[in-house]
Amino acid sequence: MSLSEEDERLEKLLHWSQAHGGRVHAGLEVYRDAATGLSLRVRPDHSGLAEGATVVFCPLSTSLSYLNALSGGPLLMGTQPPQEPAGESTSVEASAEFSSFPPAFVAETAPHVVGRFFLVQQHLLGAASPWYAYLATLPRPDEPTTWALPAVWGRSGGDGTARALALLAGTNASTAAAEMRTHIDAEFAAAQERLQRLGFAAAPAYTQRLYDWAFCVFTSRSFRPSLVLDPDVQAVLRGLKSSGGDDDDDDGSPLPRLPASCQIDDFSLLLPVLDLANHDPTAAVRWVTSGAGAAEAAEDPEAPEAPGAEKAAPTPGVAFCVDQPYAPGQQVFNNYGAKTNSELLLGYGFVLRPTPALHNDYVHLRKRGAAATPSTGAGPQATLPQDFLLSLRPLDDASSPVGAARQWRQPVVQHGQASAPADAPTGPVLPPAFGRFEDALLWDLCTQLWTADEQQALQAATVERIDATAPLTAQRAMVLSCVFGDAAEPAGPGESDDSCPWAGLVDRVRQTLLAKVGMDYERLEEADDDGNGYAEEEEEEGNDDNEEQHPIRLARAYREQYRTVIIAALTALDPELEVVEGT
Structure with a gap:
């Protein structure tokens, strides 16, 4: 499709959407970005978007789904x-x-x-x-x-x-x-x-x-229905509420009733135009569902109101609102939720490159027997994770927001005293060797590997540190802070390095992680030896835009970022370990 054909079809899309109640902010335009493809941005000649602006409104009437x-x-x-x-x-x-x-x-x-x-x-x-x-x-x-x-x-x-x-x-x-x-x-x-x-x-x-x-x-x-359908619409679909006369007139299809066996997120919805916005895990956004809130917010703020004109009835749908300002010429992003590069590759066909301010590189460590269950549709994960995350950088690093979203949160504890308010969104104090691993994984390993004596010692040592009214995950995070923080403390005068009663537990956790991550590294190296990892790009000079090469470049980028995470974890767990990479 040529650019002119693409522009023509996009224009028809916007016209069709608007004819059925859709809205796009007057300060926005659709354009083709060299890195992200079709995208939304603030027009260069516009003053910019203010925080709270509604950029796109998608009416339910244009959605496409099982419904x-x-x-x-x-x-x-x-x-x-x-x-x-x-x-x-x-x-x-x-x-x-x-x-x-x-x-x-x-x-x-x-x-x-x-x-x-x-x-x-x-x-x-x-x-x-x-x-x-x-x-x-x-x-x-x-x-x-x-x-x-x-x-x-x-x-x-x-x-x-x-x-x-x-x-x-x-x-x-x-x-x-x-x-x-x-x-x-x-x-x-x-x-x-x-x-x-x-x-x-x-x-x-x-x-x-x-x-x-x-x-x-x-x-x-x-998009998942639970996130983009108004609660009243969901109630009608589930048969808990009547749709009313407006939904059942002769000019349109009434809202259907879901079968009793169908849950609201057993399917997903395509939302034309709203799906043009690309993903940024740091973007501050809101999806405001229909009723007066969404329909009125979606009105073009720059369009003059005709004198004496009656205000249109609210249109069921969802508004995409930004909770941050955007400057002229700046791309406007949506936020699909806390998704790693593995999830983005499998579900969306792209990965994010690391920068000093942000990385999205994580390895999913799965328990034996756990199946891959990627969610369908943009938004936070619908179910509890079936795996644990290993991060390129420590999970308490500001550049690891996706991993941090899955961490347990609690006050920072140093020498038995809280150094932050009880509601401070901080993670447990962990030494560098363990800071890349998700709290839930460390807890899982501790409960599998501790002895009865170690468990009793931990209970006695943490009884005064733990707030019994705190959420269970916060209490567990406090235990992790005690285990790994105390074990990392340097030995005092006259004390041996193994004086910590759970130093042995920490070492067993370390060895277990080394074995698991080491196996993942060996699997990667074996694939390299089979000729998969370093397959040469058969690209002709000046042919970088060849569409056939796109999935190859994408897979190679993911593979090398994956390798970097594995090596970073191995060297953190054992600084003396010499990792020899395949050629």
Whole structure:
């Protein structure tokens, strides 16, 4: 797609969104950034955005999800006949057989799978789809290097993704991608078989490639309903509240009722235009859901109000608000939540490079038997972590915000005295060797490795330090501070280095971590020996923009950042350890 074609399609997207109640701040523009692709920024000729500004409002009527498969069309608006753009043709398959799926298919298939099939259906409808203006701006299914995530890399061969997949060998991402791919294949096979069994004539058009594409679109662009749907809307969906007359008129599809077995976050929503904002883990943002708050906040603050004009009724939807100012020409970012580079690579197809002020490099250390369960949709993790984090830098370092978000918090304790208020958001005092490991991992190892005598000694030593009314995690963090902080104290006059009653416990934890991280390093080196880690880039000079090379460069960047985390941990745990890197 040429830049002029892209600009034209973006203009049509914005016009379509606005026609259905969408808003974009008058001071914003969509542009293509060399590093982040399609992005939002403050227009260079604008005065800038103030803290609290609403930059985008997405009406529920333009969202696309499982809900539309339930209702049979767009929510809360009429399905007006689409205007077929000049030069575009409606798919020859766009007939009545595409209008809806068999009820049994929707009822028997997982909601997130139905949502993906509905997206494929709208793609097959082409210009006949009510969402055509949005679909036209999405990556094309026949150009996998522009949309493929690691879980589906290597499907088509010769497109660069197969080599990129090999570069992940020996890393967290390789294992997680393989597990995700298994789920994708099983979901598609079961859904396709069900469609054929139910006699759905268009079933052959729903291919593995199109399902892979829909998986990647939803995974990288969607939002969780619990975060972007107004509580009243959620109540209607769950059958706890009546939608009222406005929702049930003849001009639009009423809000559907979720099946009893469907939880609110069993699917996710695509939010056109709002999904253009890229991720920054430090961005201060709010997602304000519908009702008067979102709809009124979304009004263009620079648009003059016509004299005597009636104020429009609030539009159900979600407003993206920034809680920080932006200067002219500055890119405006969203915040998808505390996600590591492994999660960003698997779920969004990019990684963040480290800087002195910020890094996002973490290795996920999984307990035996724990499965990779990446969340779908932007926002904080929906469930408790199935793994533990190992950070490039200490987790109490200001440049480690993603890791810090998973840490336990408590007052800093030095020599048995609190040096900060009880509500201070500080972490436990840990020596450098352990500061890169998540508190929950250290606690897990301590409880597995301490002896009965050590446990009793800890209980006696911490009884006066711990506030019994504090949250359990804060109490545990205090114990960690005692164990690792006291063990790190230099021996006093006449004391031996092992005088601390739990010095042996600390050493056993250290040795266990060394063994685990050492195994991860060996796995990475073995992959290098197999020719995966240092595969040469077959790029011609001046061909850096070749789309085929993008996944390869991405995988290589992730691999080297992953290696750096492993080496930093090994040398911190054993400063005398000499790490010999493969060549």
